[in-house]
Amino acid sequence: MIIFDNVWFKYGDRDYVLKNINITIKEGEIVCILGDNGAGKTTLLKHINGLLKPSKGEVYVDKLNTKETSVSDLAKKVALVFQYPERMFFTESVWKEVEFALANFGFEEDIRVHRIRKVLNMFWLWEYRDRSPFTLSGGEQRRLAIAIALAWDPKYVVLDEPTAGQDGFQREILIDIIRNIVYREKTIILATHDIEFVFELPECRIIVLNKGEIIYDGSSVELFNNYPELLIEAGLEPPSLSKLIQTLRKEGKYVVFKNYDDAVDKIYNLIKGG
Numbered sequence: 472m473i474i475f476d477n478v479w480f481k482y483g484d485r486d487y488v489l490k491n492i493n494i495t496i497k498e499g500e501i502v503c504i505l506g507d508n509g510a511g512k513t514t515l516l517k518h519i520n521g522l523l524k525p526s527k528g529e530v531y532v533d534k535l536n537t538k539e540t541s542v543s544d545l546a547k548k549v550a551l552v553f554q555y556p557e558r559m560f561f562t563e564s565v566w567k568e569v570e571f572a573l574a575n576f577g578f579e580e581d582i583r584v585h586r587i588r589k590v591l592n593m594f595w596l597w598e599y600r601d602r603s604p605f606t607l608s609g610g611e612q613r614r615l616a617i618a619i620a621l622a623w624d625p626k627y628v629v630l631d632e633p634t635a636g637q638d639g640f641q642r643e644i645l646i647d648i649i650r651n652i653v654y655r656e657k658t659i660i661l662a663t664h665d666i667e668f669v670f671e672l673p674e675c676r677i678i679v680l681n682k683g684e685i686i687y688d689g690s691s692v693e694l695f696n697n698y699p700e701l702l703i704e705a706g707l708e709p710p711s712l713s714k715l716i717q718t719l720r721k722e723g724k725y726v727v728f729k730n731y732d733d734a735v736d737k738i739y740n741l742i743k744g745g
């Protein structure tokens with residue numbers, strides 16, 4: 472369990488960029504942190520692996536207070552994939568990049584080989600295994616960073632802007648992978664302003680940050696069905712299907728959807744029915 476208990480944070484003498492954050496994340500949840508540029512998403516994520524410590528309040532990861540726990544101890548539980556993961560690569564091949572992380576966590580060679588094969592295949596990176604990570608495209612580099620984070624099977628997977636630089640096909644891979652991770656009962660916390668991506672994920676918990684404050688914490692279905700104006704307030708565009716459904720409601724066609732596929736079906740049926 473991850474707990475943010477009345478957390479406030481400021482960089483140096485500036486204004487607070489996180490204000491009164493209270494969140495409890497249970498094992499197996501998918502939590503999407505949504506917010507505009509500068510809303511405080513990355514700052515919040517960095518509190519989970521102890522890179523930043525609250526100015527006021529406490530953060531606990533499985534009862535460990537991050538103020539009293541080293542970043543390397545927290546790293547055994549929390550894998551954080553940064554917004555610009557390419558900056559962290561340093562070996563000469565994709566294979567070695569994954570292997571280094573596993574060796575670092577003390578895995579034996581046969582387990583390392585097995586895990587490297589598994590994650591490189593899972594992330595469609597197998598054919599690049601002998602290439603330098605620096606020669607990969609931005610989207611491939613991001614997938615490699617997530618693959619590395621998952622290779623050692625951390626309890627909490629924290630992803631900062633996972634879809635940045637991903638085209639349609641790569642986004643589909645990512646959505647598939649996230650569904651898979653969830654299926655394996657991992658906890659995922661991701662920050663993004665890619666609403667369309669979140670809309671396509673399985674039902675999840677959404678936290679909307681607006682200038683460092685939480686203005687919504689609840690289910691994605693509830694948010695996209697009933698509170699699109701909260702997204703606008705936070706400087707975000709609601710998903711296009713959600714907007715279309717709001718327009719239909721104004722026309723007297725009251726559509727409620729359970730998820731992305733359901734929304735597509737209902738709109739299709741309306742069009743078909745004239």
Ligand SMILES: Nc1ncnc2c1ncn2[C@@H]1O[C@H](COP(=O)(O)OP(=O)(O)OP(=O)(O)O)[C@@H](O)[C@H]1O
Nearest residue numbers: 482488506507508509510511512513514515554664
């Ligand atoms: N190292 C830093 N020193 C001072 N201010 C910072 C630092 N890092 C971030 N900030 C400020 O804190 C606020 C929140 O930044 P943060 O990076 O957490 O936002 P974000 O929601 O992740 O934005 P983005 O969508 O652009 O990634 C911003 O106003 C930013 O300018």
Ligand SMILES: [Mg+2]
Nearest residue numbers: 512513554631
């Ligand atoms: Mg950020």
